[in-house]
Amino acid sequence: MLRVLALESELDMTPGYVITSHVTLEQRLHKELPLSLEELEDAFDALDADGNGYLTPEEFTTGFSHFFFSQNNPSQEDAGEQLAQHHEEQVYQSREEEDLGDMDEDKEAQFQMLMDRLGAQKVLEDESDVKQLWLQLKKDEPHLLPSFEDFLTRIFSQLQEAHEEKNELECALKRKIAAYDEEIQHLYEEMEQQIKNEKEQFLLKDTERFQARSQELEQKLLRKEQELEQLTQKQKRLEGQCTALHHDKHETKAENNKLKLTNQELAQELERTSQELQEAQQQLESLQQEACKLHQEKEMEVYRVTESLQREKAGLLKQLDFLRERNKHLRDERDICFQKDKAAKANTAASKASWKRRSGSVIGKYVDARGILRSQSEEEEEVFGIPRRCSLGLSGYPLTEEEPGTGETGPGGPYPRPLRRIISIEEDPLPQLLDGNFEQPLSKCPEEEEVSDQRVQGKIQEALPLKLTPTSPRGQPVGKEARYKEESAPSAPDRLFKIVFVGNSAVGKTSFLKRLCEDRFSPGIAATVGIDYRVKTVNVDDSQVALQLWDTAGQERYRCITQQFFRKADAVIVMYDLTAKQSFLSVRRWLSSVEEAVGDRVPVLLLGNKLDNEQEREVPRGLGEQLAKENNLIFYECSAYSGHNTKESLLHLARFLKEQEDTVREDTIQVGRPAKKKSCCG
Numbered sequence: 001m002l003r004v005l006a007l008e009s010e011l012d013m014t015p016g017y018v019i020t021s022h023v024t025l026e027q028r029l030h031k032e033l034p035l036s037l038e039e040l041e042d043a044f045d046a047l048d049a050d051g052n053g054y055l056t057p058e059e060f061t062t063g064f065s066h067f068f069f070s071q072n073n074p075s076q077e078d079a080g081e082q083l084a085q086h087h088e089e090q091v092y093q094s095r096e097e098e099d100l101g102d103m104d105e106d107k108e109a110q111f112q113m114l115m116d117r118l119g120a121q122k123v124l125e126d127e128s129d130v131k132q133l134w135l136q137l138k139k140d141e142p143h144l145l146p147s148f149e150d151f152l153t154r155i156f157s158q159l160q161e162a163h164e165e166k167n168e169l170e171c172a173l174k175r176k177i178a179a180y181d182e183e184i185q186h187l188y189e190e191m192e193q194q195i196k197n198e199k200e201q202f203l204l205k206d207t208e209r210f211q212a213r214s215q216e217l218e219q220k221l222l223r224k225e226q227e228l229e230q231l232t233q234k235q236k237r238l239e240g241q242c243t244a245l246h247h248d249k250h251e252t253k254a255e256n257n258k259l260k261l262t263n264q265e266l267a268q269e270l271e272r273t274s275q276e277l278q279e280a281q282q283q284l285e286s287l288q289q290e291a292c293k294l295h296q297e298k299e300m301e302v303y304r305v306t307e308s309l310q311r312e313k314a315g316l317l318k319q320l321d322f323l324r325e326r327n328k329h330l331r332d333e334r335d336i337c338f339q340k341d342k343a344a345k346a347n348t349a350a351s352k353a354s355w356k357r358r359s360g361s362v363i364g365k366y367v368d369a370r371g372i373l374r375s376q377s378e379e380e381e382e383v384f385g386i387p388r389r390c391s392l393g394l395s396g397y398p399l400t401e402e403e404p405g406t407g408e409t410g411p412g413g414p415y416p417r418p419l420r421r422i423i424s425i426e427e428d429p430l431p432q433l434l435d436g437n438f439e440q441p442l443s444k445c446p447e448e449e450e451v452s453d454q455r456v457q458g459k460i461q462e463a464l465p466l467k468l469t470p471t472s473p474r475g476q477p478v479g480k481e482a483r484y485k486e487e488s489a490p491s492a493p494d495r496l497f498k499i500v501f502v503g504n505s506a507v508g509k510t511s512f513l514k515r516l517c518e519d520r521f522s523p524g525i526a527a528t529v530g531i532d533y534r535v536k537t538v539n540v541d542d543s544q545v546a547l548q549l550w551d552t553a554g555q556e557r558y559r560c561i562t563q564q565f566f567r568k569a570d571a572v573i574v575m576y577d578l579t580a581k582q583s584f585l586s587v588r589r590w591l592s593s594v595e596e597a598v599g600d601r602v603p604v605l606l607l608g609n610k611l612d613n614e615q616e617r618e619v620p621r622g623l624g625e626q627l628a629k630e631n632n633l634i635f636y637e638c639s640a641y642s643g644h645n646t647k648e649s650l651l652h653l654a655r656f657l658k659e660q661e662d663t664v665r666e667d668t669i670q671v672g673r674p675a676k677k678k679s680c681c682g
């Protein structure tokens, strides 16, 4: 029993507490108990119900109670007995429980006192077993009670000690555990710390690496972003360019279409224009041909007319001479008559010279509509002292009503005036023949009538025959040569020179001629179309020089027409406007076309016009003089506006032409002598 009790004291009665293996237990108990290891082995094995080598408090309690009961009923041997025993035990227990139920109060108190004394509460959790045992002992073996109680005391003290030990152990264990824990904790912490540090380091490294990596990645990202940015910008630019190109493409396409359309239109236009141009060219050619034909016809006409006029003139002059002869005879006869019968102043019927009416000459068309000879000028007035004549119709009668009192009236009313010969515009009119105000029919003798104006008397008398016998139907014109005998008698012009007037448009050619021939200036003059024509007669050293002045149009488009007139020119006048530099610069071109057409055989007069416009002068005088010197020209600066140098320059040219012609004549007379060319400017 004791053995068992000692055994029990080694057991930790805490429920669930597992006793370490029995080997450990036997070793410990072997010292305390007078048992051999084998016996202890058997005891342990007997208690280890499940044979797992470990004793639990339940196994120990159960085993102990077996042992105890077996002590009480040693007889029972077999299993059945065991079983019965077990059954008995159960019954016992149940019986016991009944007893217990009946246990009186003091036992309970005694037991409690015992427990208290033993301080079992601290040690035991469940006192029922011990209570049962105690009661049982009390009941069955009361003498054992004290030993039981001793035992219990011991056990409990041992238990208490064990408990305390255990507690101490526990405490120690706890402490150890705590220490271990602490250590572990510490270690754990350390480890934690280390891990933490490691982690931290790792983290740090990791972070660093991560940071580095992330920086790297960031940089890479940045770079990529920049690249992306650049790529997007590039893409945008390219898109922009693409759209622009696309747009341009559209625009270009549109423009292209437009251009194609314009091109087609232009091509059509061009075609149309070229057709029009061809037509225009054809028209122009035909016009030019017509113009040339016309011109040639006109030229031919003019020359025919001039020829016929020349012939007529020669005829007329012959007639004139004849008339003068007749006149002279008549005068002689008259003188004789006067002497014979002063008294018998017989009616000498004025033999009405029946002036054979000349057939109208072809010159009619050169006289302007009113029959006024366009070339009549003041000069004639001076030279011939003939006042302005009234306008004559083509028939020779005045176009306008005469002032009353000037017309002659005969028995049958006004005498029909004999038709006058209308002198060609080609030659200067014989003023005395064409005098409008002195209605002297050619047949009338001057003595019958007092000529009102003394100034012209001699001229008319000389010129008019007293009595003209009817002559052959077409009186022979009195030729020029005949006139040479009558130096004094003014007559048709001695010389006839054809002068062509050229120069840029608007330099003042027409105004100059107007001033020269009509002595007036009309500012609003229109530009000349094609060619114009005037005649001007000047008196050079007592001889009449008729100048045929061809006024050309300066405009470029008439150049080909004017060009043709150079050929027959006896002299050329080149005019520029001294207030327009360009017109001066064109002079060289004019000179070269003159040179081309007539060589240098004709004299050239260079005129710088518009001298009145001094403030707008663009061509210094010296330049004109220099050019004239270089090209051997006669040079004047003049003004059609003021008339300055208009006559002087022409007189100079006329004199030059006359002298040139005289020289030529002399040369012709002295046969074979080559004519030398006089320099124009002397």
Ligand SMILES: Nc1nc2c(ncn2[C@@H]2O[C@H](COP(=O)(O)OP(=O)(O)OP(=O)(O)O)[C@@H](O)[C@H]2O)c(=O)[nH]1
Pocket (backbone or CB within 6 Å): 503, 504, 505, 506, 507, 508, 509, 510, 511, 512, 522, 523, 524, 525, 526, 527, 528, 529, 552, 553, 554, 555, 609, 610, 611, 612, 613, 638, 639, 640, 641, 642
């Ligand atoms: N101040 C001034 N103006 C002038 C003079 N002569 C002509 N003019 C003006 O110049 C302009 C042209 O005169 P025109 O006589 O028609 O010139 P043009 O050379 O005949 O011209 P085309 O017939 O085209 O060759 C006109 O307005 C005239 O009034 C001048 O001496 N002085």
Ligand SMILES: [Ca+2]
Pocket (backbone or CB within 6 Å): 047, 048, 049, 050, 051, 052, 053, 054, 055, 056, 059
């Ligand atoms: Ca066991």
Ligand SMILES: [Mg+2]
Pocket (backbone or CB within 6 Å): 509, 510, 511, 526, 527, 528, 551, 552, 553, 554
């Ligand atoms: Mg003109």
